[in-house]
Amino acid sequence: MLHNHELQQGIRLACCCLPEGDMSISSVETSAAGSIVTEFSPRDAASNLRFSMIDTPLKQRSLEDQRALSDDLNSPLLSPRSLRALALQSGGSSVKVLADRSRGIKVMQDGDRPYGFAADIGTTTVVVYLADLCTGEIIDHRAQMNLQRRFGSDVISRIQYSCSKPAGTEEASRTILDQLDGMMQDLIFSHDLHPEDLIETVLVGNTTMLHLLAGVYPESIALSPFIPVFTHPVSCSMQELGFSRTVNGRALLPGSVSAYIGADITAGLYASGITSLDHPALFIDVGTNGECALWDTKTLYCCSTAAGPAFEGASILHGIGGIAGAVCGITAVIQDNQVQVTARTIDEAPPRGICGSGIIDAAAVLLDLGLADETGRMVSLEEDPWNMLKETPHGTAFSICSTPEREIYLTQGDVREVQLAKAAVSAGIKTLFSETGISGEQIGSVILAGGFGQHLHIPSVQRIGLLTGDLQCEIRPGGNTAGKGAAEVLLHPEALDALEDIRSSARYIELSSSPVFQMHFIEEMIFPEQENSNG
């Protein structure tokens, strides 16, 4: 199962390894998360910051002016910690007070560097950004695979696990808390920061991830009529949330819209700036769920479809996440009546599997080459004009690449998974079109959020019909919009209110009971017919 170079790196299969003495073990999945999309284009860091450091003079005191030292500060509810710092000063000197939206919140000492975290808790991946609150800079980040994956790859299976046994929710909660805790402590340690200088952490994620983070029993999210326990913003101490005492300060969970439009989407919508556009626009975040939002220049309509984990590689035979060695791009060139398939891998590492963008490319190639018809049926080996299909233990399959150590192929079953996922997302978009009367031609821009959007090849996306062909506008990746939104809430004073405006004014369209969606879903199960062969 393992490559030679992996063996040389010390990688072993845990199921085949018997410890013979003390050893340290690290998980490859967690540590090999270098290709998780963490980038976003931050706004001008120094513009309009939420936090500022105010040099506050302490008036000289006398027997005629015996007011307490804290009376010189514009913040009556200073914490014991601040009062302890203030006590080291005296009248006639001055103190540095950290202010949040001009309101003093903490007395700082020399050398204190106030910082915060913005965390994006995806179902598959987790990213924590470290921000300097006074400069507004994102200093560093950590990205890992979500360790809750062992309880299931999508939100429904996580909810089922959490509700399947007495302490299931606590277990899921503890898992993500401990993971975030470790990532934060790593950042604190790497940058030689003081735990006391951690002021605030903004955490976004889908509604299920936030319920599990807060240890809130999530069963009602999974059962019709899909009722979350909370969608409003939650503000509490990190310890109330369950973090260790080495991770201090406040925690802020921005609000969600519904059970399946979470704070990752509200934050992403805010960060994308979609509601300030003067033309209709689409926002699409395809992960294990496919969340779509349509801005008609007045109202934001949103819906969520169960895309399934196909585009994250999870239900695909050789599917993997976007890690080094994942096949992320496939092209097929016909020359001399022969098809030459070229597969690119992330970091040009030896191929280990296939990730979302590779899977979509593979499906597009299959369709282009006539190896699968518009119903998604792969042709038989006899019908195969290019001799590209082969019989495997998993049935007929399309060989993407093969090395002496490993062959990676896409099976008929994989194509069905892609077909279902694609149908769910595109039917969701079409339902938004039907609801608003907006058509694809009117859309001025499409924002593809998250890791899915980052590596996609737009022609393949359109070839498989994931995005309808009548979208003529710019289709651009938004990067990690959820993480960006979380960072903006952390750093900029107007962000939380603006995000709340989006949240409270967004119109959520429930698809599970929508006949319009059902109709579109059935239609969209069919791949688009080939327009012209571009092999």
Add this chain to the structure above:
Amino acid sequence: MLHNHELQQGIRLACCCLPEGDMSISSVETSAAGSIVTEFSPRDAASNLRFSMIDTPLKQRSLEDQRALSDDLNSPLLSPRSLRALALQSGGSSVKVLADRSRGIKVMQDGDRPYGFAADIGTTTVVVYLADLCTGEIIDHRAQMNLQRRFGSDVISRIQYSCSKPAGTEEASRTILDQLDGMMQDLIFSHDLHPEDLIETVLVGNTTMLHLLAGVYPESIALSPFIPVFTHPVSCSMQELGFSRTVNGRALLPGSVSAYIGADITAGLYASGITSLDHPALFIDVGTNGECALWDTKTLYCCSTAAGPAFEGASILHGIGGIAGAVCGITAVIQDNQVQVTARTIDEAPPRGICGSGIIDAAAVLLDLGLADETGRMVSLEEDPWNMLKETPHGTAFSICSTPEREIYLTQGDVREVQLAKAAVSAGIKTLFSETGISGEQIGSVILAGGFGQHLHIPSVQRIGLLTGDLQCEIRPGGNTAGKGAAEVLLHPEALDALEDIRSSARYIELSSSPVFQMHFIEEMIFPEQENSNG
């Protein structure tokens, strides 16, 4: 040093005892705190309570109404703990929400009994009251000697200790936090309560006690111009203050007026109702400090004098606190030209020492019998008409009682201590008279707060001139007004605001720089002349 009955109880002197195996040790001082004044007359418990339990229906949900469950509660910032409790309910049912001043703060589960603590942290004694928030009843209390006594008996010596070494403040802070923590856990355990149901703890004490509680370096309180770090109310979590994780909920420290008029006095003034009286009144709280307040029917004037610990027995040779066996009352009857001195002890236990009220009685008897003149000088043995004085290793002394095991007497040095303490308090009162133009005859009532006021014999107090003779009105003990005030802040919605009104409108008169006080102090060093012999 020890009585037989004490030895039988297992009491030993730690300095003479070598452990020979595992043993458990408990401190007699701490546990023998049964006579600490903890009583106060509570108001009608059920009247106008701050907390209430609101039965909140959760509307049935459907695909047309997918709002989060928490949207049915009138409290958007519910804690993760509440959301966890809410998640066990579903649409169509109802939840019990604990409300503070009508604002929902916590989702309760069946069997939850919300409770709170009111703590009075005296320099000498500590009392913690347990209150049922929904009935307003004080269920139980614990009283102990303040374990910080080992750092000094008065606030100045505690401040000096705290500032004498690097972690001195932390040590003093840890001592009182651990003590309170233990007392609270004892109450929680005794009443079979859940730590999670502890909602709020209101803590009052003098300004130094509150600084040390919060771990705030207190040096500036002891140095002219006597500037506290904070006097405003502090609201934070119990953990921020430094309590263990088994003592939960919020902590509230009501505000102080100045370095020497603390939250114990603001709480006491509120609880005494003095500012609602329609006649001038005096409020006197004599502990190690003597705080006095005068209400002139419009404004409250207050001052603080360094009474010293004489009235708490601390600087008196045979002085002890108000514990079992303390001589608390002395009468002298002249019969057949012989003086018969009768000493009463607390709990009628064998005499172990003399406490505040006994000391004042003894001084009054000395003056009445002509054994000390108005300058405080004890007559010589030759001048002693009653043959009551005797020579001791500590000089001439007045024998109060003697048993085969122990003799208790008052020395010349003790009389000087009483004289200084009495002069400080009565000069403080006279300074308030001078500042306001009010005279003793105009005062309609005098409230004696705290343990000192509880056991006093008013004729003795007047005989030694602690209260001037022109006070013709009712002089009544107020009980533990500080504890009562803390409990009212915990239980009644208007109390904190009313206390804040008192705090912010009170006029503080600094005595250390007052020539008027200096003049009165010198005058008041002289005991009043004997009006008529009532021996």
